[in-house]
Amino acid sequence: MNWEVIGSYLPLYWKAMLLTLRIGWIGIAFAILIGILVAIVRFYKVPVASQIAGVYIEIFRNTPLLVQLFFLYFALPRIGIPMKADFCGALGLALLGGSYMAETFRSGLESVAKIQTESALSLGMNKSQMVLHIIFPQAFSRSVPSFVANIIFLLKETSVFSAISLMDLMFTAKDLIGLYYKTSECLVLLVVFYALILIPVSVLGDRLERRVRHAEFGD
Amino acid sequence: MSKREEIIRVDHITKRYDENAVLDDFSLSVHEGEVVVIVGPSGCGKSTILRIMNGLEPIQKGEVTYRGEKVDGKLGSITRIREKVGMVFQSYELFPHKTILQNIMLASILVQKRDRREVKEEALQLLARVGLSEKKDAYPRQLSGGQKQRVAIVRALAMHPEVLLFDEVTAALDPEMVREVLDVLLSLAKEGKTMVIVTHEMSFAKAVADRVIFLDGGHMEEEGTASEFFDHPKTERAKQFLHTFTYDKVERE
Ligand SMILES: Nc1ncnc2c1ncn2[C@@H]1O[C@H](COP(=O)(O)OP(=O)(O)OP(=O)(O)O)[C@@H](O)[C@H]1O
Ligand SMILES: [Mg+2]
Secondary structure (H helix, E strand, O other): OOOHHHHHHHHHHHHHHHHHHHHHHHHHHHHHHHHHHHHHHHHHHOOOOHHHHHHHHHHHHHOHHHHHHHHHHHHHHOOOOOOHHHHHHHHHHHHHHHHHHHHHHHHHHHOOHHHHHHHHHOOOOHHHHHHHHHHHHHHHHHHHHHHHHHHHHHHHHHHHHHOOOOOOOOHHHHHHHHHOOOOOHHHHHHHHHHHHHHHHHHHHHHHHHHHHHHHOOOO | OOOEEEEEEEEEEEEEOEEEEEEEEEEEEOOOEEEEEEEEOOOOHHHHHHHHOOOOOOEEEEEEOOOOEOOOOOOOOHHHOOOOOOEEEOOOOOOOOOHHHHOOOOHHHHHHOOHHHHHHHHHHHHHOOOHHHOOOOHHHHHHHHHHHHHHHHHHOOOOOOOEEEEOOOOOOOOOOOOOHHHHHHHHHHHHOEEEEOOOOOOHHHHHOOOOOEEEEEOOEEEEEEHHHHHHHHHHHHHHHHOOOOOOOOOOOO
Protein backbone atom coordinates (compact mmCIF):
# COMPACT_ATOMS: atom_id res chain seq x y z
CA MET A 1 0.00 0.00 0.00
CA ASN A 2 1.51 3.24 -1.13
CA TRP A 3 0.28 6.14 1.03
CA GLU A 4 1.71 8.74 -1.28
CA VAL A 5 -0.34 7.36 -4.14
CA ILE A 6 -3.41 7.32 -1.96
CA GLY A 7 -2.77 10.91 -0.95
CA SER A 8 -2.44 12.04 -4.52
CA TYR A 9 -5.65 10.27 -5.56
CA LEU A 10 -7.72 11.73 -2.74
CA PRO A 11 -8.81 14.93 -4.54
CA LEU A 12 -10.02 12.92 -7.53
CA TYR A 13 -12.07 10.60 -5.34
CA TRP A 14 -13.40 13.54 -3.38
CA LYS A 15 -14.61 15.18 -6.58
CA ALA A 16 -16.16 11.92 -7.71
CA MET A 17 -17.92 11.50 -4.39
CA LEU A 18 -19.40 14.98 -4.65
CA LEU A 19 -20.76 14.07 -8.06
CA THR A 20 -22.31 10.88 -6.72
CA LEU A 21 -23.84 12.79 -3.84
CA ARG A 22 -25.16 15.57 -6.01
CA ILE A 23 -26.84 13.31 -8.53
CA GLY A 24 -27.78 10.87 -5.79
CA TRP A 25 -29.65 13.37 -3.66
CA ILE A 26 -31.42 15.03 -6.56
CA GLY A 27 -32.49 11.62 -7.85
CA ILE A 28 -33.61 10.47 -4.43
CA ALA A 29 -35.51 13.69 -3.69
CA PHE A 30 -37.49 13.22 -6.87
CA ALA A 31 -37.86 9.52 -6.16
CA ILE A 32 -39.57 10.43 -2.88
CA LEU A 33 -41.83 12.91 -4.62
CA ILE A 34 -42.76 10.43 -7.34
CA GLY A 35 -43.18 7.73 -4.71
CA ILE A 36 -45.64 9.80 -2.67
CA LEU A 37 -47.70 10.77 -5.70
CA VAL A 38 -47.79 7.28 -7.15
CA ALA A 39 -48.59 5.73 -3.77
CA ILE A 40 -51.54 8.07 -3.28
CA VAL A 41 -52.82 7.43 -6.77
CA ARG A 42 -52.54 3.67 -6.21
CA PHE A 43 -53.96 3.69 -2.70
CA TYR A 44 -57.00 5.78 -3.55
CA LYS A 45 -57.41 3.88 -6.83
CA VAL A 46 -57.65 7.04 -8.92
CA PRO A 47 -59.09 5.77 -12.22
CA VAL A 48 -56.70 5.50 -15.19
CA ALA A 49 -53.83 7.13 -13.25
CA SER A 50 -53.78 4.11 -10.96
CA GLN A 51 -53.39 1.69 -13.91
CA ILE A 52 -50.64 3.81 -15.44
CA ALA A 53 -48.89 3.94 -12.08
CA GLY A 54 -49.14 0.16 -11.84
CA VAL A 55 -47.45 -0.32 -15.20
CA TYR A 56 -44.75 2.18 -14.27
CA ILE A 57 -43.98 0.35 -11.03
CA GLU A 58 -43.78 -3.03 -12.73
CA ILE A 59 -41.44 -1.78 -15.46
CA PHE A 60 -39.03 0.09 -13.23
CA ARG A 61 -38.91 -2.41 -10.40
CA ASN A 62 -38.23 -5.24 -12.79
CA THR A 63 -35.45 -3.84 -14.96
CA PRO A 64 -31.88 -3.07 -13.87
CA LEU A 65 -30.87 0.56 -13.46
CA LEU A 66 -28.07 -0.02 -15.92
CA VAL A 67 -30.57 -0.92 -18.62
CA GLN A 68 -32.77 2.05 -17.74
CA LEU A 69 -29.76 4.38 -17.97
CA PHE A 70 -28.68 2.96 -21.33
CA PHE A 71 -32.16 3.50 -22.60
CA LEU A 72 -32.33 7.09 -21.38
CA TYR A 73 -28.82 7.97 -22.46
CA PHE A 74 -28.40 6.19 -25.76
CA ALA A 75 -31.87 5.38 -27.04
CA LEU A 76 -33.76 8.60 -26.35
CA PRO A 77 -31.32 10.88 -28.24
CA ARG A 78 -31.87 8.64 -31.28
CA ILE A 79 -35.51 9.71 -31.37
CA GLY A 80 -34.55 13.34 -30.91
CA ILE A 81 -34.62 13.71 -27.13
CA PRO A 82 -31.15 14.88 -26.11
CA MET A 83 -29.85 13.71 -22.75
CA LYS A 84 -27.00 15.05 -20.69
CA ALA A 85 -25.28 12.38 -18.67
CA ASP A 86 -25.83 13.88 -15.22
CA PHE A 87 -29.46 14.72 -15.92
CA CYS A 88 -29.86 11.21 -17.23
CA GLY A 89 -28.35 9.72 -14.08
CA ALA A 90 -30.61 11.70 -11.79
CA LEU A 91 -33.67 10.92 -13.89
CA GLY A 92 -32.87 7.20 -13.96
CA LEU A 93 -32.40 7.15 -10.22
CA ALA A 94 -35.61 9.12 -9.66
CA LEU A 95 -37.64 6.76 -11.83
CA LEU A 96 -36.18 3.61 -10.31
CA GLY A 97 -36.41 5.02 -6.80
CA GLY A 98 -39.92 6.33 -7.40
CA SER A 99 -41.15 2.82 -8.13
CA TYR A 100 -39.62 1.47 -4.91
CA MET A 101 -40.75 4.40 -2.79
CA ALA A 102 -44.27 4.12 -4.18
CA GLU A 103 -44.58 0.54 -2.99
CA THR A 104 -43.08 1.48 0.38
CA PHE A 105 -45.52 4.33 0.97
CA ARG A 106 -48.47 2.37 -0.36
CA SER A 107 -47.93 -0.49 2.04
CA GLY A 108 -47.58 2.12 4.80
CA LEU A 109 -50.94 3.59 3.83
CA GLU A 110 -52.48 0.14 3.73
CA SER A 111 -51.19 -0.66 7.20
CA VAL A 112 -53.33 2.07 8.76
CA ALA A 113 -56.55 0.40 9.82
CA LYS A 114 -59.78 1.58 8.21
CA ILE A 115 -61.33 2.15 11.61
CA GLN A 116 -58.71 4.82 12.36
CA THR A 117 -60.13 6.65 9.38
CA GLU A 118 -63.61 6.27 10.81
CA SER A 119 -62.46 7.42 14.20
CA ALA A 120 -61.14 10.63 12.61
CA LEU A 121 -64.27 11.12 10.52
CA SER A 122 -66.54 10.62 13.51
CA LEU A 123 -64.84 13.60 15.12
CA GLY A 124 -66.04 15.73 12.26
CA MET A 125 -62.80 15.85 10.29
CA ASN A 126 -63.12 16.19 6.55
CA LYS A 127 -61.23 13.91 4.24
CA SER A 128 -58.16 16.07 3.81
CA GLN A 129 -57.82 16.76 7.54
CA MET A 130 -58.13 13.05 8.19
CA VAL A 131 -55.55 12.12 5.56
CA LEU A 132 -53.09 14.82 6.59
CA HIS A 133 -53.27 14.50 10.36
CA ILE A 134 -54.20 10.87 10.95
CA ILE A 135 -53.36 8.68 7.95
CA PHE A 136 -50.12 10.15 6.59
CA PRO A 137 -48.20 10.39 9.87
CA GLN A 138 -49.04 6.81 10.78
CA ALA A 139 -48.38 5.53 7.26
CA PHE A 140 -45.05 7.30 7.14
CA SER A 141 -43.83 6.04 10.49
CA ARG A 142 -44.55 2.49 9.38
CA SER A 143 -42.78 3.11 6.07
CA VAL A 144 -39.59 4.39 7.63
CA PRO A 145 -37.57 1.16 7.84
CA SER A 146 -38.25 0.33 4.22
CA PHE A 147 -37.80 4.00 3.25
CA VAL A 148 -34.30 4.04 4.76
CA ALA A 149 -33.47 0.74 3.09
CA ASN A 150 -34.54 2.22 -0.25
CA ILE A 151 -32.26 5.22 0.13
CA ILE A 152 -29.27 3.03 0.90
CA PHE A 153 -30.16 0.77 -2.01
CA LEU A 154 -30.42 3.75 -4.38
CA LEU A 155 -27.11 5.22 -3.26
CA LYS A 156 -25.46 1.88 -3.96
CA GLU A 157 -27.12 1.72 -7.34
CA THR A 158 -25.38 4.95 -8.33
CA SER A 159 -22.27 2.81 -8.92
CA VAL A 160 -23.57 2.06 -12.42
CA PHE A 161 -23.42 5.73 -13.40
CA SER A 162 -19.95 5.16 -14.84
CA ALA A 163 -21.65 3.24 -17.66
CA ILE A 164 -22.96 6.51 -19.07
CA SER A 165 -19.51 8.08 -18.57
CA LEU A 166 -20.36 10.05 -15.45
CA MET A 167 -17.16 10.55 -13.49
CA ASP A 168 -18.40 9.03 -10.28
CA LEU A 169 -16.39 6.92 -7.80
CA MET A 170 -16.58 3.77 -9.86
CA PHE A 171 -15.52 5.60 -13.00
CA THR A 172 -12.62 7.26 -11.20
CA ALA A 173 -11.39 3.99 -9.72
CA LYS A 174 -11.55 2.14 -13.04
CA ASP A 175 -9.94 5.02 -14.84
CA LEU A 176 -7.02 5.29 -12.42
CA ILE A 177 -6.46 1.54 -12.41
CA GLY A 178 -6.38 1.56 -16.19
CA LEU A 179 -3.86 4.39 -16.23
CA TYR A 180 -1.46 3.50 -13.41
CA TYR A 181 -2.20 -0.07 -12.32
CA LYS A 182 -2.31 0.87 -8.61
CA THR A 183 -5.17 -1.56 -8.15
CA SER A 184 -5.20 -2.09 -4.39
CA GLU A 185 -4.89 1.60 -3.56
CA CYS A 186 -7.71 2.43 -5.95
CA LEU A 187 -9.98 -0.28 -4.56
CA VAL A 188 -9.31 0.63 -0.93
CA LEU A 189 -10.18 4.22 -1.70
CA LEU A 190 -13.34 3.07 -3.48
CA VAL A 191 -14.48 1.15 -0.40
CA VAL A 192 -13.59 4.00 1.92
CA PHE A 193 -15.45 6.60 -0.07
CA TYR A 194 -18.60 4.50 -0.47
CA ALA A 195 -18.52 3.89 3.27
CA LEU A 196 -18.12 7.62 3.77
CA ILE A 197 -21.38 8.16 1.89
CA LEU A 198 -23.36 5.27 3.27
CA ILE A 199 -22.43 5.07 6.94
CA PRO A 200 -23.80 8.52 7.83
CA VAL A 201 -26.99 7.74 5.93
CA SER A 202 -27.33 4.49 7.76
CA VAL A 203 -26.73 6.14 11.15
CA LEU A 204 -29.25 8.87 10.41
CA GLY A 205 -31.68 6.25 9.22
CA ASP A 206 -31.34 4.34 12.48
CA ARG A 207 -32.03 7.50 14.42
CA LEU A 208 -35.09 8.28 12.35
CA GLU A 209 -36.37 4.74 12.88
CA ARG A 210 -35.93 5.02 16.60
CA ARG A 211 -37.69 8.35 16.69
CA VAL A 212 -40.75 7.25 14.79
CA ARG A 213 -40.97 4.01 16.73
CA HIS A 214 -41.73 6.29 19.64
CA ALA A 215 -44.94 7.22 17.92
CA GLU A 216 -45.64 3.70 16.73
CA PHE A 217 -48.63 1.56 17.47
CA GLY A 218 -48.48 0.14 20.94
CA ASP A 219 -51.80 -1.63 21.24
CA MET B 1 -90.46 12.48 27.55
CA SER B 2 -92.66 12.91 24.53
CA LYS B 3 -92.36 16.69 24.68
CA ARG B 4 -88.63 16.54 24.25
CA GLU B 5 -87.18 17.31 20.92
CA GLU B 6 -86.27 14.50 18.58
CA ILE B 7 -82.54 14.52 17.86
CA ILE B 8 -81.95 11.50 15.69
CA ARG B 9 -84.54 9.82 13.57
CA VAL B 10 -83.94 6.52 11.82
CA ASP B 11 -86.78 6.06 9.43
CA HIS B 12 -87.57 2.65 7.90
CA ILE B 13 -84.04 1.92 6.81
CA THR B 14 -82.76 -1.14 5.00
CA LYS B 15 -79.07 -1.96 4.99
CA ARG B 16 -77.63 -4.68 2.81
CA TYR B 17 -74.15 -6.08 2.46
CA ASP B 18 -74.17 -7.62 -1.00
CA GLU B 19 -77.49 -9.42 -0.95
CA ASN B 20 -77.76 -9.94 2.81
CA ALA B 21 -80.10 -7.56 4.56
CA VAL B 22 -78.48 -6.72 7.87
CA LEU B 23 -81.21 -4.26 8.84
CA ASP B 24 -84.67 -4.54 7.40
CA ASP B 25 -87.19 -1.72 7.69
CA PHE B 26 -85.69 -0.56 10.96
CA SER B 27 -86.83 2.62 12.69
CA LEU B 28 -85.75 4.37 15.84
CA SER B 29 -85.91 7.84 17.22
CA VAL B 30 -83.75 9.33 19.91
CA HIS B 31 -84.97 12.29 21.96
CA GLU B 32 -83.08 14.88 23.87
CA GLY B 33 -81.80 13.69 27.24
CA GLU B 34 -82.69 10.10 26.55
CA VAL B 35 -80.51 7.05 27.08
CA VAL B 36 -81.34 4.33 24.58
CA VAL B 37 -79.67 0.97 25.02
CA ILE B 38 -79.52 -1.49 22.16
CA VAL B 39 -79.01 -5.15 23.00
CA GLY B 40 -79.13 -8.30 20.94
CA PRO B 41 -77.13 -11.34 19.91
CA SER B 42 -73.82 -11.00 18.11
CA GLY B 43 -74.12 -10.11 14.44
CA CYS B 44 -77.68 -8.78 14.70
CA GLY B 45 -76.69 -5.36 13.38
CA LYS B 46 -76.11 -3.24 16.49
CA SER B 47 -72.81 -1.73 15.36
CA THR B 48 -74.27 -1.19 11.92
CA ILE B 49 -77.05 0.99 13.36
CA LEU B 50 -74.59 3.23 15.18
CA ARG B 51 -72.37 3.48 12.13
CA ILE B 52 -75.34 4.47 10.00
CA MET B 53 -76.33 7.16 12.52
CA ASN B 54 -72.87 8.64 12.07
CA GLY B 55 -72.97 8.46 8.28
CA LEU B 56 -70.17 5.89 8.15
CA GLU B 57 -72.28 3.31 6.33
CA PRO B 58 -74.47 3.88 3.25
CA ILE B 59 -78.04 2.61 3.37
CA GLN B 60 -80.20 1.23 0.60
CA LYS B 61 -83.62 2.38 1.74
CA GLY B 62 -85.12 4.81 4.21
CA GLU B 63 -83.56 7.86 5.77
CA VAL B 64 -81.61 8.95 8.83
CA THR B 65 -81.91 12.54 10.03
CA TYR B 66 -80.21 14.56 12.71
CA ARG B 67 -82.48 17.40 13.84
CA GLY B 68 -84.28 17.12 10.58
CA GLU B 69 -81.14 17.20 8.47
CA LYS B 70 -80.27 14.24 6.32
CA VAL B 71 -77.35 12.13 7.55
CA ASP B 72 -75.40 10.91 4.54
CA GLY B 73 -71.66 10.27 4.43
CA LYS B 74 -71.51 11.64 0.89
CA LEU B 75 -73.01 15.04 1.68
CA GLY B 76 -70.91 18.03 2.64
CA SER B 77 -73.05 18.59 5.72
CA ILE B 78 -71.84 15.34 7.27
CA THR B 79 -68.82 16.83 9.03
CA ARG B 80 -71.02 19.37 10.79
CA ILE B 81 -73.38 16.62 11.89
CA ARG B 82 -70.56 14.39 13.08
CA GLU B 83 -69.27 17.21 15.27
CA LYS B 84 -72.57 16.95 17.09
CA VAL B 85 -72.83 13.16 17.07
CA GLY B 86 -69.92 11.73 19.03
CA MET B 87 -68.91 8.10 18.62
CA VAL B 88 -66.85 5.81 20.80
CA PHE B 89 -65.58 2.52 19.42
CA GLN B 90 -65.00 -0.84 21.05
CA SER B 91 -61.33 -0.70 20.11
CA TYR B 92 -60.87 2.91 21.38
CA GLU B 93 -59.16 4.08 18.18
CA LEU B 94 -57.04 6.71 19.83
CA PHE B 95 -54.48 8.20 17.45
CA PRO B 96 -51.27 6.33 18.29
CA HIS B 97 -48.94 9.08 17.06
CA LYS B 98 -50.47 11.74 19.31
CA THR B 99 -50.27 12.20 23.05
CA ILE B 100 -53.37 11.88 25.19
CA LEU B 101 -53.82 15.64 25.36
CA GLN B 102 -53.28 15.99 21.60
CA ASN B 103 -55.81 13.23 20.98
CA ILE B 104 -58.41 15.16 22.94
CA MET B 105 -57.61 18.59 21.54
CA LEU B 106 -57.01 17.81 17.87
CA ALA B 107 -60.53 17.92 16.46
CA SER B 108 -61.65 20.90 18.53
CA ILE B 109 -58.80 22.94 17.13
CA LEU B 110 -58.79 21.53 13.62
CA VAL B 111 -62.50 21.13 12.99
CA GLN B 112 -64.13 23.63 15.30
CA LYS B 113 -61.30 26.18 15.05
CA ARG B 114 -61.58 26.92 18.72
CA ASP B 115 -58.95 28.77 20.71
CA ARG B 116 -56.09 26.48 21.67
CA ARG B 117 -55.76 27.75 25.24
CA GLU B 118 -59.41 27.35 25.98
CA VAL B 119 -59.47 23.89 24.38
CA LYS B 120 -56.49 22.80 26.42
CA GLU B 121 -57.99 24.02 29.63
CA GLU B 122 -61.16 22.12 28.96
CA ALA B 123 -59.27 18.99 27.91
CA LEU B 124 -57.39 19.04 31.21
CA GLN B 125 -60.64 19.40 33.13
CA LEU B 126 -62.16 16.48 31.28
CA LEU B 127 -59.08 14.35 31.92
CA ALA B 128 -59.26 15.19 35.61
CA ARG B 129 -62.88 14.16 35.64
CA VAL B 130 -61.99 10.63 34.50
CA GLY B 131 -58.97 10.52 36.82
CA LEU B 132 -56.28 10.61 34.13
CA SER B 133 -54.64 14.00 34.61
CA GLU B 134 -51.20 12.53 35.06
CA LYS B 135 -51.43 10.75 31.69
CA LYS B 136 -51.82 13.89 29.63
CA ASP B 137 -48.40 13.66 27.98
CA ALA B 138 -48.36 9.88 27.64
CA TYR B 139 -48.95 8.09 24.34
CA PRO B 140 -51.92 5.75 23.95
CA ARG B 141 -49.71 2.66 23.97
CA GLN B 142 -48.64 3.50 27.52
CA LEU B 143 -52.21 3.24 28.83
CA SER B 144 -54.31 0.26 29.87
CA GLY B 145 -57.43 -0.60 27.91
CA GLY B 146 -59.72 0.97 30.47
CA GLN B 147 -57.66 4.14 30.52
CA LYS B 148 -57.65 4.32 26.72
CA GLN B 149 -61.38 3.95 26.62
CA ARG B 150 -61.86 6.73 29.14
CA VAL B 151 -59.66 8.95 26.99
CA ALA B 152 -61.71 8.03 23.93
CA ILE B 153 -64.87 9.09 25.75
CA VAL B 154 -63.27 12.35 26.82
CA ARG B 155 -62.10 12.94 23.26
CA ALA B 156 -65.69 12.64 22.07
CA LEU B 157 -66.94 14.90 24.86
CA ALA B 158 -64.42 17.61 23.99
CA MET B 159 -66.39 18.30 20.82
CA HIS B 160 -69.48 19.21 22.89
CA PRO B 161 -71.63 16.66 21.10
CA GLU B 162 -75.41 16.67 21.46
CA VAL B 163 -75.60 12.92 21.37
CA LEU B 164 -73.07 10.18 22.00
CA LEU B 165 -72.96 6.75 20.39
CA PHE B 166 -71.19 3.99 22.31
CA ASP B 167 -70.44 0.71 20.58
CA GLU B 168 -69.65 -1.99 23.13
CA VAL B 169 -67.07 0.20 24.77
CA THR B 170 -66.22 -2.39 27.42
CA ALA B 171 -66.18 -5.50 25.23
CA ALA B 172 -62.41 -5.43 24.71
CA LEU B 173 -61.59 -4.78 28.37
CA ASP B 174 -60.46 -7.06 31.16
CA PRO B 175 -63.24 -7.50 33.70
CA GLU B 176 -61.60 -5.34 36.35
CA MET B 177 -61.53 -2.37 33.97
CA VAL B 178 -65.14 -2.55 32.89
CA ARG B 179 -66.38 -0.74 35.96
CA GLU B 180 -64.18 2.35 35.57
CA VAL B 181 -65.51 2.90 32.08
CA LEU B 182 -69.14 2.20 32.84
CA ASP B 183 -68.97 4.59 35.78
CA VAL B 184 -68.10 7.36 33.33
CA LEU B 185 -71.14 6.50 31.23
CA LEU B 186 -73.36 6.43 34.30
CA SER B 187 -72.19 9.87 35.34
CA LEU B 188 -72.91 11.19 31.83
CA ALA B 189 -76.38 9.72 32.03
CA LYS B 190 -76.95 11.47 35.36
CA GLU B 191 -76.01 14.76 33.72
CA GLY B 192 -78.75 14.19 31.23
CA LYS B 193 -76.60 13.55 28.16
CA THR B 194 -78.34 12.00 25.20
CA MET B 195 -76.81 8.63 24.47
CA VAL B 196 -77.25 5.52 22.38
CA ILE B 197 -75.42 2.61 23.96
CA VAL B 198 -74.75 -0.83 22.54
CA THR B 199 -73.67 -3.19 25.29
CA HIS B 200 -73.54 -6.76 26.51
CA GLU B 201 -73.40 -5.67 30.15
CA MET B 202 -76.97 -6.40 31.15
CA SER B 203 -76.93 -5.09 34.70
CA PHE B 204 -75.39 -1.86 33.44
CA ALA B 205 -77.99 -1.65 30.69
CA LYS B 206 -80.75 -2.03 33.24
CA ALA B 207 -79.26 0.71 35.39
CA VAL B 208 -78.61 3.26 32.67
CA ALA B 209 -81.39 2.80 30.12
CA ASP B 210 -84.50 4.90 29.73
CA ARG B 211 -85.44 2.69 26.85
CA VAL B 212 -84.16 -0.70 25.75
CA ILE B 213 -84.24 -1.95 22.21
CA PHE B 214 -83.86 -5.63 21.57
CA LEU B 215 -82.59 -6.33 18.11
CA ASP B 216 -82.61 -9.70 16.44
CA GLY B 217 -81.97 -10.61 12.82
CA GLY B 218 -82.09 -6.99 11.70
CA HIS B 219 -85.51 -6.33 13.29
CA MET B 220 -86.54 -4.55 16.39
CA GLU B 221 -87.97 -7.52 18.27
CA GLU B 222 -88.93 -5.66 21.37
CA GLU B 223 -88.82 -2.18 22.83
CA GLY B 224 -89.60 -0.96 26.31
CA THR B 225 -88.40 0.67 29.48
CA ALA B 226 -85.53 -1.02 31.28
CA SER B 227 -87.74 -2.71 33.82
CA GLU B 228 -90.32 -3.76 31.23
CA PHE B 229 -87.66 -5.42 29.14
CA PHE B 230 -85.48 -6.99 31.79
CA ASP B 231 -88.17 -8.02 34.29
CA HIS B 232 -91.05 -8.78 31.97
CA PRO B 233 -89.80 -9.52 28.46
CA LYS B 234 -92.72 -10.03 26.12
CA THR B 235 -91.26 -12.05 23.28
CA GLU B 236 -89.93 -15.57 23.39
CA ARG B 237 -86.71 -14.45 21.65
CA ALA B 238 -86.04 -11.82 24.29
CA LYS B 239 -86.61 -14.33 27.08
CA GLN B 240 -84.19 -16.73 25.45
CA PHE B 241 -81.65 -13.96 24.93
CA LEU B 242 -81.82 -12.79 28.54
CA HIS B 243 -81.55 -16.37 29.68
CA THR B 244 -78.12 -16.67 28.09
CA PHE B 245 -76.87 -14.25 30.76
CA THR B 246 -78.08 -16.28 33.72
CA TYR B 247 -76.80 -19.57 34.97
CA ASP B 248 -78.70 -22.20 36.93
CA LYS B 249 -77.09 -23.66 39.99
CA VAL B 250 -75.43 -26.94 39.20
CA GLU B 251 -77.13 -29.74 41.04
CA ARG B 252 -74.65 -32.40 42.14
CA GLU B 253 -75.69 -35.96 42.89
N1 LIG C 1 -68.28 -4.85 5.82
C1 LIG C 1 -69.15 -5.90 5.90
N2 LIG C 1 -69.35 -6.68 4.82
C2 LIG C 1 -70.23 -7.71 4.86
N3 LIG C 1 -70.97 -8.02 5.94
C3 LIG C 1 -70.82 -7.26 7.04
C4 LIG C 1 -69.91 -6.15 7.08
N4 LIG C 1 -69.97 -5.58 8.30
C5 LIG C 1 -70.88 -6.29 8.99
N5 LIG C 1 -71.40 -7.29 8.25
C6 LIG C 1 -72.43 -8.24 8.68
O1 LIG C 1 -73.53 -7.51 9.15
C7 LIG C 1 -74.10 -8.14 10.28
C8 LIG C 1 -74.25 -7.14 11.40
O2 LIG C 1 -72.98 -6.70 11.83
P1 LIG C 1 -72.79 -5.80 13.10
O3 LIG C 1 -71.33 -5.57 13.23
O4 LIG C 1 -73.68 -4.64 13.01
O5 LIG C 1 -73.29 -6.75 14.26
P2 LIG C 1 -73.28 -6.51 15.82
O6 LIG C 1 -74.68 -6.66 16.27
O7 LIG C 1 -72.58 -5.26 16.13
O8 LIG C 1 -72.45 -7.75 16.34
P3 LIG C 1 -71.42 -7.86 17.57
O9 LIG C 1 -72.28 -7.98 18.81
O10 LIG C 1 -70.69 -9.11 17.28
O11 LIG C 1 -70.59 -6.63 17.55
C9 LIG C 1 -73.22 -9.32 10.62
O12 LIG C 1 -73.86 -10.49 10.19
C10 LIG C 1 -71.96 -9.07 9.85
O13 LIG C 1 -71.42 -10.30 9.42
MG1 LIG D 1 -70.76 -4.77 17.08
